[in-house]
Amino acid sequence: MAGSQRLGFWHASPHFDGQGTIGSRPQFNAAPLSPRRWRVGDHGVYSLVRHPLYTGIISAILGWVLFTLSWPHCLGVFAIAYLLDQKASLEEQWLEQRYPDYNAYRTRVSKLIPWPW
Numbered sequence: 001m002a003g004s005q006r007l008g009f010w011h012a013s014p015h016f017d018g019q020g021t022i023g024s025r026p027q028f029n030a031a032p033l034s035p036r037r038w039r040v041g042d043h044g045v046y047s048l049v050r051h052p053l054y055t056g057i058i059s060a061i062l063g064w065v066l067f068t069l070s071w072p073h074c075l076g077v078f079a080i081a082y083l084l085d086q087k088a089s090l091e092e093q094w095l096e097q098r099y100p101d102y103n104a105y106r107t108r109v110s111k112l113i114p115w116p117w
């Protein structure tokens with residue numbers, strides 16, 4: 001097998017540089033914090049929920065539960081929703097420390113589900 005064929009998978013897959021980034025690109029990192037020059041965005045989907053990615057994950061899992069009508073999957077929705085809620089709470093503590101106007105945004109916009117939660 002030729003060298004390029006053996007390494008083909010490696011070249012096509014992302015590689016980690018040992019500092020939590022993919023391919024030495026500074027915009028990708030494991031920390032959920034953004035640069036200080038950014039500001040709190042409250043337009044688009046962020047005007048409805050503060051954590052739209054988590055809302056999407058919960059919605060997708062809930063859709064799977066409705067498709068399969070499975071009780072174990074139903075329990076999984078509650079478990080994932082609880083874990084994502086806890087993770088979002090931790091991230092919000094960091095965001096409040098980093099961005100002074102985050103607290104005002106937090107009082108205006110729901111956390112995970114538009115309006116109630």
